[in-house]
Amino acid sequence: MILLTLSMTIFAYLIGSISSAILVCKFLGLPDPRTTGSKNPGATNVLRISTKFTAATVLFLDILKGTIPVWGAYFLKIDSLYLGFIGMAACLGHMYPIFFNFKGGKAVATALGTLLPMGFTLGGLLIITWVLVVKLTKYSSLAAIITVATAPLFVYLLKPLYVYPTLMLSALIIFRHRDNIKRLLKGTESKITHKM
Template identity: 80%
Template sequence: MLLLTLAIIIVAYLLGSISSAIIVCRMLGLPDPRTTGSNNPGTTNVLRMSNKITAATVLFLDIIKGTIPVWGAYFLQVEPFYLGIIGVAACLGHMYPIFFDFKGGKAVATALGTLLPIGLGLGALLIITWICVAKLTKYSSLAAIVTVSFAPVYVFLLKPLYVYPTLMLSALIIWRHKDNISRLLKGTESKISTK
């Protein structure tokens, strides 16, 4: 089981390393999202660069690359702690993709994907939290930070067994947003906008 778990961790990282934003932008002839706008290859930056359909495509692909390895490991009865490691590996792949010079995004959508196997109810709570904060503040980064901060609380209420894996993911995502947190405190963070 240990070798299988290790293999899934590696696969999760490699799946996470497939940067949906960069690939979709290349296919559509758009600029590299790492060199345009916020320089972040993620859904919000793609939305700024293009349109809602393109951004939704990136969002969907980023979510499923987190869901696939965790769901697979869940059905193979991998222990909850290692499910958390697998989720972290997928997010690390998105943040530091081996296929794209280790220059990736914040992994918010991928983290959501890793949490979906816990239950659709949890997914709904996370999405509603993100939408509410984003609508009220117009800050995608703040919405992400608040959402992942609440994620362990939601998991504790729904399936306490997965609290520690969720805490690992939340800590990783918040750490990845450290520059955004600094800009939010200074009042220089970019707000969500479309063309």
């Protein structure tokens, strides 16, 4: 079981390292998201430089990067605590991709993907939370921070067995947003300008 868990953790990191934003933008002849907009290779920045459809494609692929390894590990009967490490590995791959010089995004969509195997009710609550905060504030980063901060509460109410893995994941995502938090406090954080 230890070898299987280690193998799934490595697999999760490698699949997380596949940057959907960079590859989709390259395929469509768009600017590299690491060099334009917020310089973050994620769906929100792709929305800034392209269309909603392109951003939605990146979002979908980034979610899959989290869902595939965690769902696979779940069906392989890997312990719930280790599912958290596998989910974190997928997110770390997105944040520090080995295929793209370790310069990646914030892994919010990938984190959502790691939580979806717990059920679509949880996924729906997280998506609703994110959308509501974005609608009210126009800050994608604030929406991400609030969503991942409330995720452990939702998990506790729905599937308490997975609270500790979710706490680990939430802490990682919030830590990755530390610069955004500083800009939010200073009032210099960029807003989403596209109408949602």
